[in-house]
Amino acid sequence: MTKDKVTVTRRRVFHIPGYDPIHPRRYRELYRSEGAAQSKTSGYQIAVQAGSRDESFHWWAQAQIDGQSVDARIDVLVWSDIVRDSMAHSIPATYRQLIQTAWIYISTGTLRRLMWMRKGPVIAALYPVGVLLLQLLIALQLGWGLGRLAEAALNGAVSGVGLGGGLFAAIIGWLAWAVKLGILGAVSVFLLRWFKKHDNRIFAHYLMHDYAFSAQYRGATPPELSARLAGFADQISEALEDECEEVLIVGHSSGAHLAVHVIADLIRDGRVPAEGPALAFMSLGQVVPMVSFLPEAKQLRADLAFLATREDLTWVDVTAPGDGCCFALCDPVAVTGVTPPGKHWPLVISAAFTQTLSAARWKKLRWRFFRLHFQYLCAFDHPKDYDYFQITAGPLTLADRFRGRAPSKSRIDVPMSKYTSLAP
Template sequence: MVERVKRLGQGRERGAYRRRVLYIPGYDPFPPRRYRELFRTEGAEQAAISGYSLTLKPRPGETYGWQVEAHVDGREVQAEVEVLVWSDLVKGSMARGILGTYVLLARTAWVYIASGALFRLVRLRKGPMIAALYPAILLVLQLLVALLAGALAVWIAPWPWIDLALGAGVAWATLEGFRRLDRRLYVYYLMHDFAFTALGGGVYPAVLEERMALFRSRIRAALASGVQEVLVVGHSSGVHIGVSVLADLIREGLPPDGPSLSFLRLGQAVPMASFLPGAQRLRADLRFLSECEEVTWVDVTAPSDGCSFSLCDPVAVSGVATEAQRWPLVISASFTQTLSPERWRELRWQFFRLHFQYMCAFDRPGDYDYFQITAGPMSLRKRFRRRSPSASRITRPYSPYRDAA
């Protein structure tokens, strides 16, 4: 009897769909546990809406992640999610004071203007470029307010011999006050985000290249773990990192008879990097990955997300598409349709929150369901095998630089 129960248990284990998910965050200085909490709360809400079960439990090991057990469409699913962490690099790049941030503003503006990339990006999509100009404009306005405050202090000061010191102190205190408000304004955060990409002219920083090599090793370990699918998810700035990591991985060679390899890209802003003169490596990786049979690549954006280059085929607009291109499948999450009117009215002006909606619950879900993709019994290729690209996707080349390494 014991042996029979043991065989039955093994049969149930073989019947479960098993997946490894490796998540690459965007430019985010916060610890990875925030993504676990987002998955836990939003996954529970989506499961209640869509009628399936989803539970999380801790994941052992040195790297950060969690395990998911789900029951979807009558089948058990076991998914292991791992966050590929680079938040420490983000924190290091943000460790600049007020003066350093203004220097970054000048250098970043020069890179985009002098290269001609800024004007091409504005023609491609105005929404994300408004988001890109927002920190620059706010920093200039903050500086003007600080200078006016300093001038006012000088004008009313009763001791002329300390006018200059008083004015400078008031101006600096005003700038510091604005910096302390950045948790609400996101001015310094966004400025450092754009500068991280721009300062090398599109070349990955050496510290990031080292971390990307580690990411490749984690994905390769997942491919050897006996699961049925390895799904790499990239969000925002993590998207173009994922492109280069997977391109290098496939060039090195995948294990024979390995699991399905899938790439889900959410809220991409690839042109911000690929349009820069030094981004030859990224453009080569885009072209290479777009022609690969070894991977399924789905790109999900939404026109309502002002922080992403929505419905832009990143390979085509970067000018590196060939006749052999097969990926990505560009589709829309259609926030105005997949969110109820009440929910949409609540979120439509929360621009930063909308940029994370791809990983949240939809109360009117369509064929895009983040939690069924990551913890459902169907591979990314099978789920979207009959899905056509969005008719409004943009494929016209816009990049001023199209050479590839």
């Protein structure tokens, strides 16, 4: 299942972000600041150096952990440009997305089955629907109210000068009606644009685009993303020929199911050398069921089943019940209903935010849902066996670090999906 224990001196790490339009520089600076905080807490040393600009976006981490020196190159596999393009929709198009996405999840029965597992991510999915509808209602009501006031004022002015009656009165009535509709439209457009401009505070448009992107092909991978994933596989394949002890793929949030596709393709294509570096996969805060439960996610379901039995892979799935934006402790293979004979991946464990964060920090972060969703990439006050920086820049392979580790007793591994067909 795993190779003999080795000491890692060089590691290649590939980070696949979730649906994030921000430049990958954000991840480097997060690694730098949070790595410094974790090393101070845990008593090791880690330094971060930017990589050369003429290559894919990456940085170097040099660490001294447990008396061992480790060099790690960390590449961000970028698809933020695809994310930005998918978010470049007009306001009417966003509301059309809302209707289409809601219909797909409700009509297929997927939404109901997702709620059987964890209500947190389903609430997160319904949040943009509720907020966008509320924004539309506020805009229409305010526009209609101001239009009514303008109509009444115009009719009152005409009556006040005694010009009522006959054809002129009818013209004034039509004019007042047109003014009311004009004000309704102008105020509604202004408010909806204002809401969108300030979406960086409430994330309603952002989340709507996120769920719509995953659902637009009813679970199948969008063509432009498929081409990008093939490029990711090429980058990782080159690293597997490198002189290092481990190649680690990290998939965060929706990046987890993208990583599943990439790794499955690499292994099927015979691009994982038998005598090469150890191949490891760590899924963090995954939302795999949001896609794998959809009817056309046949390739994703096939890839999940394929990776579940691989002996040339170590797969650890890390979530936390305190993260309301993920399917915490839900085994993505099992709940999707594609458990094959001989399944032994993933190892499902909890980052246990309530135990690994101090009481003061947990109190501060508890209701900051989006920040908590990124906690897996950050420092912990009382880290246990999950320490992102020791995993990415420490001397142990992922296999050795979690060797003998029992899965979480609270994991959910009951089949839930209505759709279980696999791609041939």
